Amino acid sequence: MKNTPVDYEVVSRKIRESGLKSVGKATIREIKKLVDLIEAETGDKFIRMEMGVPGLPPTQIGVEAEIEALKKGVAAIYPDIYGIPQLKPEIARFVKLFLDIDVNTEGCLPTVGSMQGGFAAFMTINRMNANREGTLFLDPGFPVHKMQIKILGQDYMSFDVYNYRGDKLREKLESFLKTEKVSSILYSNPNNPSWICFTKTELQIIGELATKYNVVVIEDLAYFGMDFRKDYSIPGQPPYQPTVAKYTDNWVLLISSSKVFSYAGQRIGMMVISDKIFNTKAPDLLRYYSSPYVGYALVFGSIYALSSGTSHSAQYALTAMLKAVNDGTINLTQPVKEYGKKARIMKKMFTDNGFSIVYDKDEDDLIADGFYFTFSYPGFTGEELLNEMVYYGISAISLAITGSERLEGIRACVSLVTREQFSDLEYRLKKFHEDHPL
Numbered sequence: 001m002k003n004t005p006v007d008y009e010v011v012s013r014k015i016r017e018s019g020l021k022s023v024g025k026a027t028i029r030e031i032k033k034l035v036d037l038i039e040a041e042t043g044d045k046f047i048r049m050e051m052g053v054p055g056l057p058p059t060q061i062g063v064e065a066e067i068e069a070l071k072k073g074v075a076a077i078y079p080d081i082y083g084i085p086q087l088k089p090e091i092a093r094f095v096k097l098f099l100d101i102d103v104n105t106e107g108c109l110p111t112v113g114s115m116q117g118g119f120a121a122f123m124t125i126n127r128m129n130a131n132r133e134g135t136l137f138l139d140p141g142f143p144v145h146k147m148q149i150k151i152l153g154q155d156y157m158s159f160d161v162y163n164y165r166g167d168k169l170r171e172k173l174e175s176f177l178k179t180e181k182v183s184s185i186l187y188s189n190p191n192n193p194s195w196i197c198f199t200k201t202e203l204q205i206i207g208e209l210a211t212k213y214n215v216v217v218i219e220d221l222a223y224f225g226m227d228f229r230k231d232y233s234i235p236g237q238p239p240y241q242p243t244v245a246k247y248t249d250n251w252v253l254l255i256s257s258s259k260v261f262s263y264a265g266q267r268i269g270m271m272v273i274s275d276k277i278f279n280t281k282a283p284d285l286l287r288y289y290s291s292p293y294v295g296y297a298l299v300f301g302s303i304y305a306l307s308s309g310t311s312h313s314a315q316y317a318l319t320a321m322l323k324a325v326n327d328g329t330i331n332l333t334q335p336v337k338e339y340g341k342k343a344r345i346m347k348k349m350f351t352d353n354g355f356s357i358v359y360d361k362d363e364d365d366l367i368a369d370g371f372y373f374t375f376s377y378p379g380f381t382g383e384e385l386l387n388e389m390v391y392y393g394i395s396a397i398s399l400a401i402t403g404s405e406r407l408e409g410i411r412a413c414v415s416l417v418t419r420e421q422f423s424d425l426e427y428r429l430k431k432f433h434e435d436h437p438l
């Protein structure tokens with residue numbers, strides 16, 4: 001019997017009872033369930049880093065606007081599928097003030113989370129050209145996007161950008177685009193799971209090649225403004241959140257309110273389509289839609305068919321939150337900076353105890369401290385490491401499910417770890433290090 005921070009016998013038994021062959025191969029939800037059961041029996045609280053959920057209260061201005069709207073009776077009324085009239089200009093204003101990009105309000109759409117925005121974008125964009133087969137993912141990435149592609153019966157290609165940063169990205173990207181099978185490119189920036197952020201050089205390469213090969217970039221800004229090395233929170237003032245929209249007209253932006261406004265529960269996000277793409281005529285769309293125009297097909301085809309628009313009251317919440325950050329009444333990123341502060345402390349605890357950060361650089365710069373980080377320990381694959389760390393009361397997910405080629409890596413999410421748990425985390429990492437000397 002080993003002497004581990006969480007009772008060895010209980011952990012082993014719970015793993016056996018769960019029927020999981022390997023904790024390291026389990027899905028996020030399976031790990032969550034296993035850890036819930038171990039916590040319940042041992043009374044020990046885990047350092048829970050498996051789920052990417054907000055750990056902060058929702059933006060209050062949104063909550064109040066939504067309650068107000070509900071009291072006025074909006075629940076009884078179908079909202080316009082392209083968004084309530086107050087919201088659309090507020091989205092366009094946000095895009096101007098925080099990205100320095102001009103867009104017509106008709107391309108500014110609310111969606112049921114940015115998750116639905118992604119689904120609707122794949123559904124429409126990947127059907128613009130009958131000879132093209134789907135999306136190129138710049139991995140590592142969010143596994144649900146690939147699930148969406150599979151559900152739609154579309155194809156995808158992917159590669160891990162780890163070895164193709166900076167100028168090296170051009171040749172690699174071009175090798176895929178030359179096939180002329182790629183309809184769209186998707187990546188998240190900052191990146192879930194690795195928290196790398198593309199540099200201006202890289203965004204410029206992506207943009208230039210998107211124009212050259214007539215491909216649409218679907219840029220997932222789920223963690224808008226959360227690269228805390230720079231302050232992107234002052235409306236109308238540089239620096240702006242970097243975006244590919246500076247370097248091509250072929251873009252669709254997915255902007256989530258889940259993390260930056262801690263508004264995940266109300267499932268509201270934004271899809272913003274460039275004027276060029278919105279007005280593009282793609283006759284192959286007529287195979288699925290009544291109109292060959294991308295914007296029309298997206299709104300009156302995909303979004304209508306998926307959910308007939310987005311929750312009416314949540315649209316009032318989003319309008320109010322956007323207006324507040326656009327007007328400068330509240331600061332966009334101040335509340336979420338806590339994630340970066342916690343990540344800095346936690347990453348040091350890991351590296352002081354023999355662990356390494358897997359994705360550690362953006363070209364020459366150290367990556368930012370934010371919502372996620374990735375780590376490894378010498379001699380372990382990610383799967384083996386996760387299996388072992390459960391006995392130390394630490395849970396996370398393997399990078400293997402994210403398209404990463406760094407099979408030694410694990411993704412840690414800082415949001416649910418409280419500062420009160422830092423001493424436990426430090427003790428457990430020290431004990432792990434002692435028990436697995438290097």
Ligand SMILES: Cc1ncc(COP(=O)(O)O)c(C=O)c1O
Pocket residue numbers: 052112113114115116142188192220222255256257258264268269
């Ligand atoms: C990279 C990425 N894209 C999209 C989403 C989904 O965002 P939403 O809650 O707005 O649907 C998430 C959520 O974790 C994410 O990490």
